[in-house]
Amino acid sequence: MKVIDFGQTNSILNQYISEIRNVEVQNDRLRFRRNIERIGEIMAYEMSKEFKYSVKNIQTPLGIAPVSTPDNNLVISTILRAGLPFHQGFLSYFDGAENAFVSAYRKYKDTLKFDIHIEYIASPRIDDKTLIITDPMLATGGSMELSYQAMLTKGHPAEIHVASIIASQKAIDHIKNVFPEDKTTIWCAAIDPEINEHSYIVPGLGDAGDLAYGEKE
Numbered sequence: 001m002k003v004i005d006f007g008q009t010n011s012i013l014n015q016y017i018s019e020i021r022n023v024e025v026q027n028d029r030l031r032f033r034r035n036i037e038r039i040g041e042i043m044a045y046e047m048s049k050e051f052k053y054s055v056k057n058i059q060t061p062l063g064i065a066p067v068s069t070p071d072n073n074l075v076i077s078t079i080l081r082a083g084l085p086f087h088q089g090f091l092s093y094f095d096g097a098e099n100a101f102v103s104a105y106r107k108y109k110d111t112l113k114f115d116i117h118i119e120y121i122a123s124p125r126i127d128d129k130t131l132i133i134t135d136p137m138l139a140t141g142g143s144m145e146l147s148y149q150a151m152l153t154k155g156h157p158a159e160i161h162v163a164s165i166i167a168s169q170k171a172i173d174h175i176k177n178v179f180p181e182d183k184t185t186i187w188c189a190a191i192d193p194e195i196n197e198h199s200y201i202v203p204g205l206g207d208a209g210d211l212a213y214g215e216k217e
């Protein structure tokens, strides 16, 4: 399975990663959401290089211009809540895409143990399409796995792009085990070494959903 980690390349993307991680800068919620969105935009641009293209003859006011444009039928799927600004970044570039939304939340049994619950899915059919599942954080990989299983009730995609921003090494290994090897690519901007006893990524950035939208009760 291909794993593309933009953290290995020097680019302006790293500036946005530093800001969403930074304990002072990240408290500006508007900036936090916009940085996540910008990372989604950059990732969408890079991902577009992997699509299939064909030449179309475009009528201009003065003649015909051959232009190579993508042919993939895209479905951008996101995991609520933290996925929303990341999703918007992808959608800004892939504006013709169909969209899917899945809810996933951690239901705690005690302070450390939890199950992940999926209660809501709104999705088009995904058969033979290019499925992009966006979620900025991959900690255990459990939310991504269960969201993918929920998406499979809507059909079987031709290819899958798992798009995250910060992933733990454990989650990368988990995704490699539970997603189809031959048609999945993992995209991220950093792979962090650890998750703690609360299943938060270390150093990570904290709780992406809370930072984007405020704390839950």
Ligand SMILES: O=P(O)(O)OC[C@H]1O[C@H](OP(=O)(O)OP(=O)(O)O)[C@H](O)[C@@H]1O
Residues within 6 Å of the ligand: 079, 080, 081, 082, 083, 104, 105, 106, 116, 135, 136, 137, 138, 139, 140, 141, 142, 143, 144, 171, 199, 207, 208, 209, 210
């Ligand atoms: O890989 P996992 O161990 O499943 O953890 C990652 C999940 O945690 C976050 O969502 P969270 O459950 O905090 O919900 P929220 O977006 O509503 O804050 C994040 O957006 C992922 O969906």
Ligand SMILES: O=c1cc[nH]c(=O)[nH]1
Residues within 6 Å of the ligand: 082, 137, 139, 199, 200, 201, 202, 204, 205, 206, 207, 208, 209
């Ligand atoms: O580190 C983590 C783990 C789960 N959810 C987050 O937002 N951050």
Ligand SMILES: [Mg+2]
Residues within 6 Å of the ligand: 082, 207, 208, 209, 210
């Ligand atoms: Mg959260």
